[in-house]
Amino acid sequence: MKRKITGMMYAYFHLCKRKLWYSSYNIDMEQDNENVLIGRFIDEGSYSRKDKHLLVDGVINIDYIDKGIIHEIKKTKKMDQMAIAQAKYYIYYLKKMNIDVTEAVIDYPLLKEKQKVLWSDADALEIERNLLEIEVILGREFPPNDYQKKSVCRKCAFFDICYIGGDL
Amino acid sequence: MKQAYYIFSNGILKRNDNTLQLVYEDGQKKDIPIERVDELYILGETSVNTKLLDFLAKNNICIHFYNYYEYYVGSFTPRESLVSGKVLICQVQHNQDHGKRMALAKAVIQAASYNIYRNIRYYNKRGKDLESHMARIENLRDSINYCENIEELMGVEGNIRKIYYDTWETIINQQIDFRKRVKHPPDNMINSLISFINSLVYTKVLSEIYKTQLNPTVSFLHEPSTKRFSLSLDIAEVFKPLIADRLIFTLLNKNMINEKSFDVDQYYLRLKPQALKLITNELDQKLKTTIKHRDLGRDVSYQYLIRLELYKLIKHIIGEKPYQGFKIWW
Numbered sequence: 246m247k248r249k250i251t252g253m254m255y256a257y258f259h260l261c262k263r264k265l266w267y268s269s270y271n272i273d274m275e276q277d278n279e280n281v282l283i284g285r286f287i288d289e290g291s292y293s294r295k296d297k298h299l300l301v302d303g304v305i306n307i308d309y310i311d312k313g314i315i316h317e318i319k320k321t322k323k324m325d326q327m328a329i330a331q332a333k334y335y336i337y338y339l340k341k342m343n344i345d346v347t348e349a350v351i352d353y354p355l356l357k358e359k360q361k362v363l364w365s366d367a368d369a370l371e372i373e374r375n376l377l378e379i380e381v382i383l384g385r386e387f388p389p390n391d392y393q394k395k396s397v398c399r400k401c402a403f404f405d406i407c408y409i410g411g412d413l
Numbered sequence: 414m415k416q417a418y419y420i421f422s423n424g425i426l427k428r429n430d431n432t433l434q435l436v437y438e439d440g441q442k443k444d445i446p447i448e449r450v451d452e453l454y455i456l457g458e459t460s461v462n463t464k465l466l467d468f469l470a471k472n473n474i475c476i477h478f479y480n481y482y483e484y485y486v487g488s489f490t491p492r493e494s495l496v497s498g499k500v501l502i503c504q505v506q507h508n509q510d511h512g513k514r515m516a517l518a519k520a521v522i523q524a525a526s527y528n529i530y531r532n533i534r535y536y537n538k539r540g541k542d543l544e545s546h547m548a549r550i551e552n553l554r555d556s557i558n559y560c561e562n563i564e565e566l567m568g569v570e571g572n573i574r575k576i577y578y579d580t581w582e583t584i585i586n587q588q589i590d591f592r593k594r595v596k597h598p599p600d601n602m603i604n605s606l607i608s609f610i611n612s613l614v615y616t617k618v619l620s621e622i623y624k625t626q627l628n629p630t631v632s633f634l635h636e637p638s639t640k641r642f643s644l645s646l647d648i649a650e651v652f653k654p655l656i657a658d659r660l661i662f663t664l665l666n667k668n669m670i671n672e673k674s675f676d677v678d679q680y681y682l683r684l685k686p687q688a689l690k691l692i693t694n695e696l697d698q699k700l701k702t703t704i705k706h707r708d709l710g711r712d713v714s715y716q717y718l719i720r721l722e723l724y725k726l727i728k729h730i731i732g733e734k735p736y737q738g739f740k741i742w743w
Contacts, residue, residue: 277624387731405720405724410724
């Protein structure tokens with residue numbers, strides 16, 4: 246059976262393969278991470294007049310759709326490549342369901358900024374290639390060993406489980 | 414910052430809107446903001462209702478109950494919110510496979526006995542002659558690797574513990590007749606303290622287990638049993654020397670606890686409420702102590718070391734990285 250790849254999983258693939266593996270097996274570290282809590286508050290507190298959290302197909306959860314444009318809410322721009330990829334995946338997913346969307350916007354309410362994401366047909370190929378790779382990662386018995394060792398690790402909710410045990 | 418709350422006085426603990434409220438017998442009220450509560454310990458005679466339990470469950474707070482004799486009665490733990498089928502299956506496999514189970518059980522005893530050794534070494538350096546005990550424990554530690562089953566391992570552990578307890582009369586400056594560990598009921602001050610403080614450590618570990626995906630009933634060293642959360646017992650083994658035993662040495666050697674701290678009746682030595690407050694206070698101070706963690710490169714508290722131990726265990730059972738029990742490194 247093919248797995249359902251959620252928007253979060255697709256985003257994690259672009260951020261960190263270890264995080265993708267852990268979270269897909271529900272080894273979830275986010276319950277008392279401060280940054281996660283802040284993110285949740287931003288999500289709950291912004292654009293409250295919109296119809297938010299559209300769960301499509303039980304797989305992807307779109308923050309909100311306004312005038313045919315997909316919106317994704319983020320706290321900072323630090324990981325904008327991930328946000329762009331995630332938004333494109335939503336477009337891809339809807340297209341697969343014969344819903345024609347070609348544009349997405351990433352909202353940064355704290356920065357009072359918006360970032361446009363445009364779709365091109367080359368994106369579909371890229372996404373399909375990524376989905377195959379995600380399947381491979383999730384099929385692994387344990388998380389891949391390529392640590393990111395990036396500055397983002399420090400703030401990651403999975404940092405402790407990822408780095409405990411030493412010799413990295 | 415979240416913290417543990419200990420309730421000693423008699424009264425009612427209830428939900429009042431979106432906060433916790435303690436109503437004392439004389440009608441006085443005390444509010445406890447729910448956001449600040451990590452876990453609750455009930456050591457007095459306290460009434461609770463389902464509305465409260467529902468409120469605690471929603472906020473993921475464990476509540477632990479102790480009886481009149483400070484004996485651990487049980488816990489209310491919220492419905493599991495962190496479940497991972499993968500982790501549970503791996504955990505059970507490690508219990509069922511003899512080789513896998515032994516590897517983990519040995520790692521626990523290796524770490525626990527090393528921490529015991531460190532406690533003795535500490536006092537040996539401070540003028541208490543414990544060289545021969547240290548040597549005997551080192552010998553026994555060498556034999557851990559050769560144990561072929563849990564019974565043998567438990568035997569070695571028992572012998573190590575016996576030598577360890579033999580040092581206590583030397584380590585502790587108060588004159589207390591402490592020949593051996595007696596549990597049901599404890600027969601002297603030291604045994605009472607060990608029973609009470611160990612049960613606190615056990616519940617602390619349990620609370621931490623609930624913050625991970627591990628199942629508290631599936632253990633490796635202790636037999637998984639229906640009565641107890643035996644994984645707590647396994648992990649508590651590793652931390653008792655650092656947290657419980659050192660606390661007992663401090664309490665007795667600084668004369669913070671002495672005969673006057675107990676109600677001495679015919680069968681029991683019951684700690685007085687004042688002493689209970691002091692002990693839980695000191696325990697919390699200890700758990701808040703931080704050290705720089707070598708793997709994470711930041712300060713972590715003793716309490717958080719317990720959680721990290723559980724993360725290491727998860728990594729072991731899913732096959733990512735072999736578990737090495739926590740050993741005092743400073």
